[in-house]
Amino acid sequence: MCGIVGYVGSRKAQEVLIKGLSRLEYRGYDSAGVAILEGHKINLVKRQGKLRILTDVLKSEPAKGSIGVGHTRWATHGVPNDVNAHPHLDCASKIAVVHNGIIENYLDLKKTLMKEGHRFSSETDTEVIAHLIEKYYKDDLETAVLKTIRSLKGSYAIAAIHASEPDKVVGARCDSPLIVGVGEGENFLASDVPAVLDYTKNIIYLDNHELITITKKGVTIKDYSGRIIQKNPSKIKWDIKQAEKAGHSHFMLKEIYEQGAVLDGILDERLHDGKVVFEELAIKDNDLKRFTKIAIVACGTAYHAGLTGKYMLEEYARIPCWVDTSSEFRYRDPIVDKNTLVIIISQSGETADSLAALREAKRKGAKTLGICNVVGSSIARESDGVIYTHAGPEIAVASTKAYTAQLAVLYLVTLYLGRLRKVIGSAKFDHIIKEFRRAPALMNSLIDEYRSDYNNIAAYAGEFKKYYFEKHNKSHFLYLGRNINYPNALEGALKLKEISYISAEGYAAGEMKHGPIALIDENPWVVCIAVQSKTYDKMLSNIQEIKARGGIVIAITTEGDEEIMHHNVNYVIELPKIDELFSPLLVVIPLQLLAYYVAKKFGYDIDQPRNLAKSVTVE
Numbered sequence: 325m326c327g328i329v330g331y332v333g334s335r336k337a338q339e340v341l342i343k344g345l346s347r348l349e350y351r352g353y354d355s356a357g358v359a360i361l362e363g364h365k366i367n368l369v370k371r372q373g374k375l376r377i378l379t380d381v382l383k384s385e386p387a388k389g390s391i392g393v394g395h396t397r398w399a400t401h402g403v404p405n406d407v408n409a410h411p412h413l414d415c416a417s418k419i420a421v422v423h424n425g426i427i428e429n430y431l432d433l434k435k436t437l438m439k440e441g442h443r444f445s446s447e448t449d450t451e452v453i454a455h456l457i458e459k460y461y462k463d464d465l466e467t468a469v470l471k472t473i474r475s476l477k478g479s480y481a482i483a484a485i486h487a488s489e490p491d492k493v494v495g496a497r498c499d500s501p502l503i504v505g506v507g508e509g510e511n512f513l514a515s516d517v518p519a520v521l522d523y524t525k526n527i528i529y530l531d532n533h534e535l536i537t538i539t540k541k542g543v544t545i546k547d548y549s550g551r552i553i554q555k556n557p558s559k560i561k562w563d564i565k566q567a568e569k570a571g572h573s574h575f576m577l578k579e580i581y582e583q584g585a586v587l588d589g590i591l592d593e594r595l596h597d598g599k600v601v602f603e604e605l606a607i608k609d610n611d612l613k614r615f616t617k618i619a620i621v622a623c624g625t626a627y628h629a630g631l632t633g634k635y636m637l638e639e640y641a642r643i644p645c646w647v648d649t650s651s652e653f654r655y656r657d658p659i660v661d662k663n664t665l666v667i668i669i670s671q672s673g674e675t676a677d678s679l680a681a682l683r684e685a686k687r688k689g690a691k692t693l694g695i696c697n698v699v700g701s702s703i704a705r706e707s708d709g710v711i712y713t714h715a716g717p718e719i720a721v722a723s724t725k726a727y728t729a730q731l732a733v734l735y736l737v738t739l740y741l742g743r744l745r746k747v748i749g750s751a752k753f754d755h756i757i758k759e760f761r762r763a764p765a766l767m768n769s770l771i772d773e774y775r776s777d778y779n780n781i782a783a784y785a786g787e788f789k790k791y792y793f794e795k796h797n798k799s800h801f802l803y804l805g806r807n808i809n810y811p812n813a814l815e816g817a818l819k820l821k822e823i824s825y826i827s828a829e830g831y832a833a834g835e836m837k838h839g840p841i842a843l844i845d846e847n848p849w850v851v852c853i854a855v856q857s858k859t860y861d862k863m864l865s866n867i868q869e870i871k872a873r874g875g876i877v878i879a880i881t882t883e884g885d886e887e888i889m890h891h892n893v894n895y896v897i898e899l900p901k902i903d904e905l906f907s908p909l910l911v912v913i914p915l916q917l918l919a920y921y922v923a924k925k926f927g928y929d930i931d932q933p934r935n936l937a938k939s940v941t942v943e
């Protein structure tokens with residue numbers, strides 16, 4: 325996934341573009357570049373590496389002008405280097421283009437263009453767009469872009485400028501997000517809202533196959549037949565401060581700390597007079613009652629939220645539920661039909677595999693419900709119904725507050741369906757809600773404890789680092805959980821590996837004897853989720869088996885647990901008491917912090933880990 329920005333107005337385009345790219349760097353950071361029109365000349369500056377490298381160059385050689393496009397890249401075609409960095413130019417250096425997505429037929433297009441005499445400088449798919457616009461350009465950029473996109477196959481959000489028309493930026497989107505920031509005497513294009521929030525809160529979300537032209541004076545949106553489409557801007561409710569670190573050393577830590585407040589907000593928004601309310605759902609109760617099964621489809625952390633949702637939905641709403649990763653669901657010809665509710669969970673709402681899975685579910689006649697965080701995202705707009713998690717912008721690549729917000733929405737969906745299907749009586753409902761309402765304060769108390777005493781988890785991370793090097797980098801992690809906390813074992817492992825690059829595996833603790841126990845010697849560190857639950861005794865047995873073989877155990881327990889101390893665990897993390905149903909909301913916090921502090925001790929880039937991007941909008 326990449327980030328693109330376009331600007332036309334009276335400010336220095338360089339400042340606007342760099343600021344916008346800095347808000348989009350979470351989308352990819354292999355290279356960055358800007359193309360700015362100075363009179364009738366394009367000033368192109370682009371560099372491999374993070375945005376700060378480009379910014380340093382521009383400090384010494386500023387690019388003048390008030391119209392331009394910018395790009396921050398997550399490489400798909402062509403290694404990250406200066407030449408493959410966007411923006412890309414045509415042969416005459418009159419056109420500059422930035423692109424997010426994948427042009428699947430770029431090789432055929434490139435061959436044809438080269439036969440027609442076009443000279444290419446990069447290995448990217450994007451460069452064909454610049455040469456196609458050049459090929460089709462007569463005297464109107466918008467027409468040339470329209471002809472160009474009609475020949476593209478694949479996904480794209482693009483923004484283009486032409487030296488002969490130094491008053492506009494033209495863009496278009498298909499399966500990659502593109503929004504318009506509507507200002508006064510200035511207008512913006514961007515991959516995501518944070519890129520323009522420093523200047524305007526008036527946002528238009530473009531749909532697939534829409535062509536956009538922005539000038540100082542205004543915004544024109546057309547469909548691909550050239551018909552003008554009227555769209556009014558919507559006002560963004562949150563401000564750019566929420567998309568900043570607010571004094572924290574990393575976005576990830578800030579977002580971990582925000583989880584209690586986010587959950588409070590969700591409960592306040594969704595619980596009214598003892599009822600669960602989903603204003604934006606748009607799926608009728610009669611339809612919801614009709615479903616005989618639920619499929620939950622997602623990727624990565626969202627998939628782990630879905631796995632947790634399965635336990636809630638089956639135990640409390642008594643509806644059969646299965647969970648698939650999006651990339652498996654979309655290709656296995658799943659058995660879904662009009663009696664199936666397919667829930668697609670996606671923080672960004674732009675994950676390519678999840679968007680494709682949504683379309684496959686709809687093609688098969690299933691009703692689809694999107695649980696998304698980004699308002700107006702593709703999955704949110706293409707699902708039959710949507711429930712927003714309203715966790716605010718999640719900037720760190722490692723998902724934290726979006727995960728617990730997804731769990732919160734799944735709990736509420738479970739309660740809603742349970743009441744609708746008359747399997748949860750009002751007394752039980754009230755008891756569950758009362759316990760649910762305790763969770764935000766308990767999450768905050770947990771975080772305050774960590775925040776105040778430079779928590780034991782940071783110390784454990786330091787111990788691990790020492791141990792890791794003593795073992796000549798051979799140590800690794802195993803996470804074990806059972807029942808509703810089994811998905812948290814997977815989530816804890818994912819958090820650790822994606823920001824500390826240390827091998828980690830999550831496993832159902834009951835599966836230990838079926839293979840993983842062979843891993844146990846003094847090497848792996850084993851995180852055991854052993855909070856009070858119906859399977860607590862089984863977890864104690866697992867811990868005994870591990871200790872008997874010299875393993876190192878970090879036990880996550882419930883405060884006041886005397887029993888665990890007799891099992892010679894190496895480290896203990898105590899959590900406040902809460903009903904087992906809601907324990908995943910608390911358990912995940914030390915798992916997130918353990919990953920954070922290990923990565924911090926190893927000195928890695930926590931918010932922008934190598935090889936990753938915040939949303940994978942390519943397959």
Ligand code: AGP
Nearest residue numbers: 624625626670671672675722723
């Ligand atoms: C989680 O920390 C990762 N960043 C990744 O697994 C992520 O959850 C996954 O790519 C799904 O993203 P989405 O929720 O935006 O669809």
